[in-house]
Amino acid sequence: MNHASLRLRRLGIDTYRQPVVYMRADCHVCRSEGFEALSLVEVHLDGGKVIAVLNVVTSDLLAHDEAGLSEAGWVALGAREGDRVSFRHPPTIESFGHVRAKMYGQRLGVAEMSAVIGDIREGRYSDAHIAAFLATCAGNRLDVTEVTALTHAMIDAGDRLRWPAKQVFDKHCVGGLPGNRTTPIVVAIVAAAGLIIPKTSSRALTSPAGTADTMETLAPVDLDLAAMRRVVEREGGCVVWGGSMRLSPVDDLLIRVEKPLDIDSEGQMVASILSTKAAAGSTHVVIDIPVGPTAKVRTAAAAAGLARDLSEVGRAVGLQVATMVSDGRQPVGRGIGPALEGLDVLAVLRGDADAPPDLRQRAVDVAGAVLAPAFPDGRRLAESILADGRAWAKFQAICAAQGGMREPTPGALRREVVAAHDGVVSSVDNRRLARVAKLAGAPRALGAGLRFHAPLGARVARGQPLYTLFAEAPGEMEYALAYALAHPHIVEVA
Numbered sequence: 471m472n473h474a475s476l477r478l479r480r481l482g483i484d485t486y487r488q489p490v491v492y493m494r495a496d497c498h499v500c501r502s503e504g505f506e507a508l509s510l511v512e513v514h515l516d517g518g519k520v521i522a523v524l525n526v527v528t529s530d531l532l533a534h535d536e537a538g539l540s541e542a543g544w545v546a547l548g549a550r551e552g553d554r555v556s557f558r559h560p561p562t563i564e565s566f567g568h569v570r571a572k573m574y575g576q577r578l579g580v581a582e583m584s585a586v587i588g589d590i591r592e593g594r595y596s597d598a599h600i601a602a603f604l605a606t607c608a609g610n611r612l613d614v615t616e617v618t619a620l621t622h623a624m625i626d627a628g629d630r631l632r633w634p635a636k637q638v639f640d641k642h643c644v645g646g647l648p649g650n651r652t653t654p655i656v657v658a659i660v661a662a663a664g665l666i667i668p669k670t671s672s673r674a675l676t677s678p679a680g681t682a683d684t685m686e687t688l689a690p691v692d693l694d695l696a697a698m699r700r701v702v703e704r705e706g707g708c709v710v711w712g713g714s715m716r717l718s719p720v721d722d723l724l725i726r727v728e729k730p731l732d733i734d735s736e737g738q739m740v741a742s743i744l745s746t747k748a749a750a751g752s753t754h755v756v757i758d759i760p761v762g763p764t765a766k767v768r769t770a771a772a773a774a775g776l777a778r779d780l781s782e783v784g785r786a787v788g789l790q791v792a793t794m795v796s797d798g799r800q801p802v803g804r805g806i807g808p809a810l811e812g813l814d815v816l817a818v819l820r821g822d823a824d825a826p827p828d829l830r831q832r833a834v835d836v837a838g839a840v841l842a843p844a845f846p847d848g849r850r851l852a853e854s855i856l857a858d859g860r861a862w863a864k865f866q867a868i869c870a871a872q873g874g875m876r877e878p879t880p881g882a883l884r885r886e887v888v889a890a891h892d893g894v895v896s897s898v899d900n901r902r903l904a905r906v907a908k909l910a911g912a913p914r915a916l917g918a919g920l921r922f923h924a925p926l927g928a929r930v931a932r933g934q935p936l937y938t939l940f941a942e943a944p945g946e947m948e949y950a951l952a953y954a955l956a957h958p959h960i961v962e963v964a
C-alpha cells in the first residue's frame with residue numbers, strides 16, 4: 471500500500487467546480503508530505519488524477535486514515551466511497567512566470583497565453599493564481615494582439631464543433647440589461663428561415679437570469695454534444711447550456727473566479743464571447759451592445775471601442791462579426807428572472823396581444839441582422855416569420871427535440887413596489903433592479919424575480935405599482951422588499 475494514501479469519504483460539500491480535498495492536520499500524509507492549508511495537491515486514483523486545494527480539518531470530521539473530497543473533486547476523479555487515493559505535490563507552475571511578467575508590463579504572445587490557458591485547463595492554477603491572471607488582464611491592460619492570442623488559446627483548449635453548412639450563425643448580447651431575453655425568439659426565427667444556429671448559452675453570472683436559466687423553464691438545456699448535434703441536425707437550431715460541453719472550457723473556469731471578484735475585463739470579455747462562438751462552429755455572429763448609464767457599456771465611445779475590438783479579433787479567429795448598438799437605459803420586456811422572462815418569450819412567439827412590444831421589436835432587429843448575410847431584407851423576413859407563426863412552430867419543435875416543452879411558473883409569493891407620488895418615469899437603475907430580483911431568489915429559484923410595469927416616459931399615479939416582486943420563500947421576499955424600499959429611486963419618478 472502506498473504510504474501516502476488515505477481512504478476516501480464523500481462529504482457532500484459544494485465548492486462550485488473547485489476541487490477541494492480535506493485532510494486532518496495530524497494525518498500521516500499531511501505530516502510526511504508537508505502539506506499546508508490551501509496547498510495544491512495531486513489526488514491519484516486508478517491512473518486518474520485531479521489537482522485540488524487542500525483544506526485542513528482540526529476536528530473529528532475525518533478519521534486519521536480518511537480524506538474527503540468536495541463534490542467537484544469527487545465527480546472529476548470518478549471516486550467511490552472507500553476508494554484509497556494517493557497524494558503528491560504537483561509540478562511547479564512554470565507558466566505563472568508569464569503572469570508575473572505581465573504584472574510588470576510585458577506583453578504576452580501566443581506561446582505565453584497558450585501556456586497559461588493550458589495550465590488553467592489542466593487544473594494547475596488555484597483560484598488565487600486565476601485571480602492574479604484576471605486582475606493582471608483587467609483595466610484594459612490587454613492590447614488587441616494579446617486578446618487575439620488569448621482567444622486562440624481558449625479555443626484550442628477545448629473541443630470544436632464542425633457543421634456541414636458553409637454558413638453557421640449565432641448571436642450574443644454583452645449583457646448588463648435585465649430581461650433582454652431575445653435569444654430563444656431569434657433562434658426560432660433564424661432556424662425557421664432554414665439557417666443553422668447552434669446556440670450555446672450561459673447561466674447567470676451576475677444577473678437574475680442567464681439565457682440557459684430562462685430556457686430551462688421552457689425545455690431541457692443540459693444536453694451533451696451528441697444530443698445537441700441531433701437537435702440541430704433535425705431542427706436547424708437549439709438553445710442549450712454551454713457548460714455541459716467542452717467548448718472553450720477555460721471560459722467557465724475564468725468566470726467562476728471572476729464572478730465573486732466582480733472584475734470586468736473588456737479583453738477577457740471579448741475572448742470569452744468569441745472563443746465560445748468559434749468553438750461552437752459559428753462563422754457569422756451578431757453581437758448586441760446595449761448602452762446606458764447603468765448598463766455594462768455606459769457610453770457610445772466605449773461601445774464603439776468594444777465593437778472595433780470584437781470585429782478585429784473576430785476576423786483573426788475566422789469569424790465574421792457584426793455589432794449593433796441598442797438602447798440600454800431600461801429593462802427589455804416585463805419579466806426579470808427565469809420563469810418571468812420565459813413567459814415573455816412565449817407571449818412574443820405566440821403573438822399574444824399583451825406581449826411586450828420592446829422585446830418583440832428587439833428580437834426582430836437582432837434576427838434581421840443575423841439573417842442579413844443570407845437574405846437581402848433580413849429584417850422584413852424576420853418580421854414575417856414571427857408574425858405568421860413559423861417562429862412559434864419552430865420553437866415548439868426545438869423544445870420537443872431537446873426533451874419536451876413546458877410552461878414556466880412564477881413564484882407564488884407576490885408583493886408590489888408602488889410609486890410614492892404622481893409623475894413621469896425619468897430613469898431606471900438596471901443594476902439595482904437586477905439586485906432586487908436576485909435577492910428575491912433568482913436565478914436559483916426559477917419562479918423568483920420581478921415584473922416591471924414602469925418604462926421610461928410612463929405617467930404613474932401615487933400608489934401605482936412600479937414593479938411586482940415574485941418569490942418562492944418568505945425570507946427571500948422580505949429580503950428583496952427591504953432592499954427595494956431602502957432604495958426608492960431604483961425607478962425615478964420625476
